Structure formats: structure tokens, C-alpha cells
Amino acid sequence: MSAEATKHEILSNQEAAMTVKGINHFSIYTKDMKASADFYSRILGWKQMETVPFNGFSMVFFQVPGGGRLELSDHGEKNPVSARDDAEVALRHIAFTVDDVDEAEKMLRAKGVQVTMAATDIPSLNSRAILFLDPSGATLEFCQPMKK
Numbered sequence: 001m002s003a004e005a006t007k008h009e010i011l012s013n014q015e016a017a018m019t020v021k022g023i024n025h026f027s028i029y030t031k032d033m034k035a036s037a038d039f040y041s042r043i044l045g046w047k048q049m050e051t052v053p054f055n056g057f058s059m060v061f062f063q064v065p066g067g068g069r070l071e072l073s074d075h076g077e078k079n080p081v082s083a084r085d086d087a088e089v090a091l092r093h094i095a096f097t098v099d100d101v102d103e104a105e106k107m108l109r110a111k112g113v114q115v116t117m118a119a120t121d122i123p124s125l126n127s128r129a130i131l132f133l134d135p136s137g138a139t140l141e142f143c144q145p146m147k148k
Contacts, residue, residue: 023068025061026094028138033060033074035135040070043111066097093131095141101128104142108132121146 030036040046046062062070098104101119117131129143
């Protein structure tokens with residue numbers, strides 16, 4: 001394919017694409033609303049916003065630093081728990097940029113958070129990252145550009 005044809009294909013895709021302005025919110029089902037709300041407010045320091053009643057259960061929203069909101073939901077304690085196989089299609093993790101991954105890891109460990117991948121350099125992505133779990137087992141990532 002010529003460079004001109006590739007350019008045309010890219011422009012056509014851009015013209016057809018809907019403009020996304022940012023992330024409004026993401027939702028995590030929780031097994032224990034109290035433990036999860038405590039984790040996101042006390043451990044991560046996110047500001048708890050409103051609690052919204054919906055269809056017999058409540059959704060609790062948190063302001064995510066840098067933009068967007070987190071929605072916690074437990075379906076009125078009727079959330080089915082099902083183990084997922086790694087081959088199953090699903091959201092793997094949510095990543096957030098921090099200033100210092102190593103300091104974040106120390107803080108998380110000091111507060112008893114389960115770290116599933118210690119701070120690790122990923123040169124192919126020019127990133128340093130850590131993976132950890134929230135109280136319901138959702139995987140979160142803190143990352144930063146690698147230091148030179």
C-alpha cells in the first residue's frame with residue numbers, strides 16, 4: 001500500500017470515528033462495599049462523592065485524581081461471585097499515572113494492600129509499574145515513565 005493510500009485510510013477512519021472527550025467513569029463490582037469504600041478513600045485518598053440509589057442497590061462514586069469517576073456497586077449484596085479464567089475476555093486492569101511507583105509500593109505494602117507485581121521496569125513501554133488488588137480482587141496499576 002502506498003503512503004498516500006495509507007494516509008487516506010487514516011483520514012477516513014478519523015472522519016468516521018466518534019470524538020471521545022475523556023473517561024466519565026468506570027465501574028467495579030464489589031463483594032464488600034464498606035471495605036471497598038474504605039480502600040479507595042483511606043488507602044488511595046480518593047474523594048468519596050455521591051451515593052446513588054438504583055434498582056434496589058446503591059452505587060458509590062469517587063473522584064479519580066486526574067479526571068473521571070469510579071463507581072462502586074455491590075447489587076445490594078447480591079453480586080454473583082464467579083472466578084474468571086485468564087483466557088476469558090475481560091478487563092484486565094486499570095492503570096493510573098503516579099509520580100513515584102516505588103513510594104506508592106511502600107505506602108501500599110505498609111497499609112496491607114496485596115501487591116501482585118512489585119515495581120518493575122518495562123523498557124519496551126518506557127514505563128515503571130506496580131500491580132495490586134483492591135479488596136474485591138480488581139487489579140489496579142500505578143505507573144510512571146522510566147527514570148533515565
